[in-house]
Amino acid sequence: MFFKTKKFERSVLLKKDFFYSILTYCQMKHPNECILILKGKSKNGQIKIDGLVIPPFNETGPTFAGFPHSFLPLDMSYIGIIHSHPSGSAEPSVTDLHNFFGLVSLIVKSPYCDDSIFAWDSNGNSIPLSIE
Ligand SMILES: [Zn+2]
Numbered sequence: 001m002f003f004k005t006k007k008f009e010r011s012v013l014l015k016k017d018f019f020y021s022i023l024t025y026c027q028m029k030h031p032n033e034c035i036l037i038l039k040g041k042s043k044n045g046q047i048k049i050d051g052l053v054i055p056p057f058n059e060t061g062p063t064f065a066g067f068p069h070s071f072l073p074l075d076m077s078y079i080g081i082i083h084s085h086p087s088g089s090a091e092p093s094v095t096d097l098h099n100f101f102g103l104v105s106l107i108v109k110s111p112y113c114d115d116s117i118f119a120w121d122s123n124g125n126s127i128p129l130s131i132e
Contacts, residue, residue: 010045012104012119012129018052019117019131026084026112033065035083038106042079047104047127051077062086066099082106090118097124 026034035058039051055067065083080102088110096105100122106129109116119127 010047010121010127012047012049012106012127014049014106014117014129014131016131018049021052022082022106022108022117023112026108026110029060029084030110030112031062031086032060033062033084033086034060035065035067035081037078038080038082038102038104039075039077040079041077042103047079049079052082053078055081064095078102080104080106082108084112085109090116092120092124096120097122 022036025036028034035055037053037055038049039053040047040049042048058065058067060066078101082105083096085107090107090109092105092107096107103121104127105120105122107118107120109118117129117131119129121127
């Protein structure tokens with residue numbers, strides 16, 4: 001066999017500008033959850049986020065945030081979602097995993113500061129996140 005199995009180290013890369021916009025948006029929506037669509041590219045396991053989109057018809061409350069996926073345009077640059085947890089928990093809920101969208105799910109927990117952001121895959125495993 002000439003094929004080598006290459007194991008890619010997964011990671012999520014988020015620009016500082018986006019990071020601070022996200023934190024501000026979460027603070028604005030508090031005590032309700034907020035939800036945003038992440039745009040970006042995935043290459044060799046590395047997910048680079050290069051845009052944020054407010055989903056159409058999104059509905060949020062203190063313990064949920066969602067939007068009808070059927071209203072989304074088919075856009076291949078949509079790679080995941082980010083939502084806030086005003087409760088202060090960093091872990092995805094069963095509902096979050098059930099409604100998993102794309103490749104990555106970012107969760108920002110209250111009080112939305114520099115170390116309040118976490119990345120998860122569809123199985124609920126954490127993915128290292130770096131802010132550049
Ligand atoms: Zn959640």
